[in-house]
Amino acid sequence: MHVVVIGGSGRVGRRFVSEIARHESVTTTVADRERPADPEQRYVELDLADPVSLRRAVEGADVVVNTSGPFDRWGTVVLDAAIECGVDYVDVCDDPVPTLALLERDAAARAAGVRAVVGLGVSPGLTNFLAVVAARELQEVDLLATFWGDSREGMEAAEATALAHGLAAAFRTGRAAYTHLIVQTSSLVPVWRSGGLVDERAWRTAYRVSTSRGETGVYRVIGHPEPVTVPQTARARDCINIGTVNIGTDRLMLPFLEQVAAGELSVEAALDGIAEALEAAPEYLATPRWGERLPRNIGAAAVGRRDGVADGVVVFPGGPVDGSMSLETARPAVVGVLHLDEALVGVHAPEAAFGADAYLAHYAAEYWEGGMPFLLDAAGADAVVEVER
Incomplete structure (x- = not known):
């Protein structure tokens, strides 16, 4: 070949x-x-x-x-x-x-x-298949979510400071991934709500994913292809993709994203502003711990009903997905x-x-x-x- x-x-x-x-x-x-x-x-x-x-x-x-x-x-x-x-x-x-x-x-x-x-990457791609597995476990699916990232709750001050300065450098240099992140998180994005596609402002709404063992993470709505394709294969009332940089940075980004969305701030200025905020207050990333971190940085979660009873599942890749x-x-x-x-x-x-x-x-x-x-x-x-x- x-x-x-x-x-x-x-x-x-x-x-x-x-x-x-x-x-x-x-x-x-x-x-x-x-x-x-x-x-x-x-x-x-x-x-x-x-x-x-x-x-x-x-x-x-x-x-x-x-x-x-x-x-x-x-x-x-x-x-x-x-x-x-x-x-x-x-x-x-x-x-x-x-x-x-x-x-x-x-x-x-x-x-x-x-x-x-x-869209055959990690998200979308691998997550799409995990979503299909999650959805088939329930007879009715109210919400099907693919997710990615590590919200890093419970970091100690030293770890938070090191992460904040590293992220500041990445935001400031405006690497393509971070430029793309600002564009996606400050925009209207298509999501699947009540059985159809609608436009919704990204990053404003957050969700917590939790396992039966109390492992957990918080993610925000972002524009990805999963909501526009997965419901054609796996039936769900709502379908979203949610992601995180980390829970502290996600929140820190919000006022900058509002300004970008309003046309008051350029993407480049937002990248610089977020970098400056991270450097000025790295302790902002030292958030309380709600539970242990999820075992994988990607997955899919579904909630709905099985045999008429409210239920839900989380599906992860069978092996590690923790490289670059x-x-x-x-x-x-x-x-x-x-x-x-x-x-x-x-x-x-x-x-x-x-x-x-x-x-x-x-x-x-x-x-x-x-x-x-x-x-x-x-x-x-x-x-x-x-x-x-």
């Missing part, structure tokens, strides 16, 4: 190339503006704005893996090229609006016999590419392309030494509850 990695010199692209290189049956070509660091790596120069350049990169591949953002600009461009060339496609798109635009290519992909899976964000984003795409022949023809979200049990078993075999594909906790009716609005 020959895989062309769009954006293969970037952080996620490099991780994908290194992870899939363990499989001798797979060869890769990096398609990017910049050459990869490895001089032995196959490379083709790519200008995404040039259709000729893009077609030259895509033609002849078995699969195109798109790790190049922003997806609202380049997602459909790359997918359209793959469909025109009859090449299968996988991406790690984590924006809901571009996801909907990508899914609109379904008919064209079916006509071309192309398999395309969009770029690594954990790349790995689900690797598993998807290796088993793409099991996916349906057309353009699909992860949970519609693969069966949840089959995909998670493949992931466990690849990265968890064949261990449990997921961990299911009978958390009860308080598995996920709203705590702040």
Whole structure:
């Protein structure tokens, strides 16, 4: 199998190339503006704005893996090229609006016999499958939430200070992930409420996820593709994606986000303001402990009813998902590419392309030494509850 990695010199692209290189049956070509660091790596120069350049990169591949953002600009461009060339496609798109635009290519992909899976990263991606598992445990689902991050409740002052200064540096440098975070958390985002999509201001509403053992964390609503795709496979009255930087930083961000939303502050100024606030008051991150931390930094929680009784569950990955964000984003795409022949023809979200049990078993075999594909906790009716609005 020959895989062309769009954006293969970037952080996620490099991780994908290194992870899939363990499989001798797979060869890769990096398609990017910049050459990869490895001089032995196959490379083709790519200008995404040039259709000729893009077609030259895509033609002849078995699969195109798109790790190049922003997806609202380049997602459909790359997918359209793959469909025109009859090449299968996988991406790690984590924006809901571009996801909907990508899914609109379904008919064209079916006509071309192309398999395309969009949003096959860690969240969305791995979380989508965990949500399907969670939802099927209940006969009625009132709220289905995918979550990511570690709210870091109960930090001592020294740990909080070190974290605050590290985060301040990250916010100040305006790394793409933090710029994207401010944009997403200060915007109206699509969520699934009362059986349909509605726009809701991100970050204002917080939820606490808790296990039967009292492990817990607090997360806030953010714009991700899970709410726009998962309810098509797993029935739920409400479906949201919730995330956290950490509980103290999440709260500290709120006034800056309000100003960005009102047009009173630029994203760049918000990044600087948050950095200054973190440095000025690192003790703000030393919040009270409500329980032990959750065992994984991603998962899904569902609450509703079973046999007419209020109930809920929390589902975690079967193994660790605690590497860098770029690594954990790349790995689900690797598993998807290796088993793409099991996916349906057309353009699909992860949970519609693969069966949840089959995909998670493949992931466990690849990265968890064949261990449990997921961990299911009978958390009860308080598995996920709203705590702040």
